[in-house]
Amino acid sequence: DTAVSQTPKYLVTQMGNDKSIKCEQNLGHDTMYWYKQDSKKFLKIMFSYNNKELIINETVPNRFSPKSPDKAHLNLHINSLELGDSAVYFCASSQESSSTDTQYFGPGTRLTVL
């Protein structure tokens, strides 16, 4: 059974469009995250949610908006896509909100903006 799943796996879209990436975890974890991995493989946290509440919001353009309908889901909506948004986006989850807890990652969504 997949622990952390993301859809879609690949997303190709035109500049200026709006798109969403969905994430679900079936681990019963309380905290979920979004990370961005750039073309050089550098991983950086974007957002963190604990029990549907935002707890980390790094310096990310406000075109990016996370939405957590329940603690098992954390979706990422991106408005007015730009070329620089092309990256792999990873969802992750951990049991607790403590940053020292192990994070389990989804398979990633490769976003390509043309």
Add this chain to the structure above:
Amino acid sequence: AQKVTQAQTEISVVEKEDVTLDCVYETRDTTYYLFWYKQPPSGELVFLIRRNSFDEQNEISGRYSWNFQKSTSSFNFTITASQVVDSAVYFCALTPYGQNFVFGPGTRLSVLP
């Protein structure tokens, strides 16, 4: 400020060789955790190990072993008798208590048959 350095950008070894991936970290916090993750060519991130700053015991798991040395702020990872399936990018990460994960830049390991 927290920082993780993985000085080896890429390493190539021949199958069955032993290989060590270096990780050096910087933090002023006394309580922190260190992690290693593996990213194979398929792209997912796989958790390998979590270690807290108060536990300096080395750990062995099959062909994998980790050497944590607080005196040199290092948390190195050794693969014994490497296999082609070990080819991946390996990330070291640091998280001081109450702060975000900080990932190193990764080391790309290629194991040649």
